[in-house]
Amino acid sequence: MDQVTAEERQRWIEYFIPLAEQGDPDAQLAVGIGYANGVMVEKDLMLAELWLRRAEEKKGEEATFVLIKTFSREESPKTLDIFAEKAEWELGAIYLICGRYLMRNGDVKRGRLLLKKGWEKGNIIAGISFISSGYGKPWRFFLLPVVLPLLIESVIVKAKDQADERILE
Structure with missing residues (x-):
């Protein structure tokens, strides 16, 4: 930097x-x-x-995403407090951040649940993280047929959503 x-x-x-x-x-x-x-x-x-x-x-959630990401990066328990403020989030990335936070801190089951929810909200990285967290090593060999279509789908979604102001880069 x-x-x-x-x-x-x-x-x-x-x-x-x-x-x-x-x-x-x-x-x-x-x-x-x-x-x-x-x-x-x-x-x-x-x-x-x-x-x-x-x-x-x-x-809206653009600022909340930055806040949750910041507290997650700092390993702050406030990550989950902020996440709990709302029953449902629109941005799949919020579920991704909180799911990874939970998994890093030992709550794998709940973390995977949030990753799956993020995937359902359209966050491809959450989907890949959800799938890969269910496999032992070497998971890459088993996931290629699943991940490759997801990557292709993400390119298509990105092309469609390029004009959407809610999408964070």
């Missing part, structure tokens, strides 16, 4: 913080990500959550 200069950091702060404080949801998302990653501002998960929650009010 490239080093950020003090001047770049200052310009970023002067640009995004005032916009975020004025209620701009894109700026709030950017500031939340900044605090989550600690690149442009000092890493602070409490401030990251604050700004991402504000962005969530207008941007």
